Amino acid sequence: MRKRLGVLLAAGLAATAASVVPAAADASSPTNLTLTKTGTSGAGPVNKQVTLQCEPTGGTHPTAQDACTQLIAVDGQFALIPRASGYGCGGDWAPITVTVTGTWRRQPVYFTKTYGNDCEASVGSSFVFRF
Numbered sequence: 295m296r297k298r299l300g301v302l303l304a305a306g307l308a309a310t311a312a313s314v315v316p317a318a319a320d321a322s323s324p325t326n327l328t329l330t331k332t333g334t335s336g337a338g339p340v341n342k343q344v345t346l347q348c349e350p351t352g353g354t355h356p357t358a359q360d361a362c363t364q365l366i367a368v369d370g371q372f373a374l375i376p377r378a379s380g381y382g383c384g385g386d387w388a389p390i391t392v393t394v395t396g397t398w399r400r401q402p403v404y405f406t407k408t409y410g411n412d413c414e415a416s417v418g419s420s421f422v423f424r425f
Contacts, residue, residue, distance in 0.1 A: 300411070312418035324349050325362075327403060330424060334388045341380045344425045349399075361422045370398030372405040378420045381411035390415045392423045 306398040314337040325348040333340050345353035348362035355361050368374040373392055391414050409423075416424035 299371060323396050324352070325365075325395055325396070327353075327398065329355065329423065329425065330393045331390055331412070331425070332367070332393075333390035333408075333412075335390070336386070336388065340390060340412060342425060356425050357421065364420045365398070365420050370401070370403065372403075372407075372419075372422075373421050375422055378417045381417045383411060383417055386411055388412065 325346075327346045327348075328343060329341055329346060330343045332342075342399055344355045346355040346357075346358055347353045347362055348365060351358045351362050365372075388411045389408050390410075391406060391408045392415055394403055396403050409418055
């Protein structure tokens with residue numbers, strides 16, 4: 295009986311240790327974001343999606359390093375990304391909705407915003423949403 299209790303205790307400790315390992319591995323994972331754009335443009339429907347990883351930089355975003363630089367400057371708070379200066383957009387109404395999901399430095403992220411057109415989405419986010 296005593297031997298069996300020891301085996302059960304050892305198995306329980308092993309299971310507990312195994313459940314801690316994924317959390318430790320997750321703690322070292324980079325920022326992982328999925329950015330989507332949906333709506334219309336002069337060329338027709340827009341439905342695009344890219345991935346973005348920061349620290350280290352990666353993903354399918356075409357200007358990942360620049361996007362990460364912008365996000366690092368505002369600590370991943372998409373609502374605080376400044377508008378790119380020196381750029382203007384036409385006033386055409388072709389709404390584009392951007393959505394961001396994932397994690398920023400292991401914290402959950404959900405952001406959505408509708409811009410007047412694709413140019414506004416790009417310029418209004420210092421080109422984070424230019425993809």
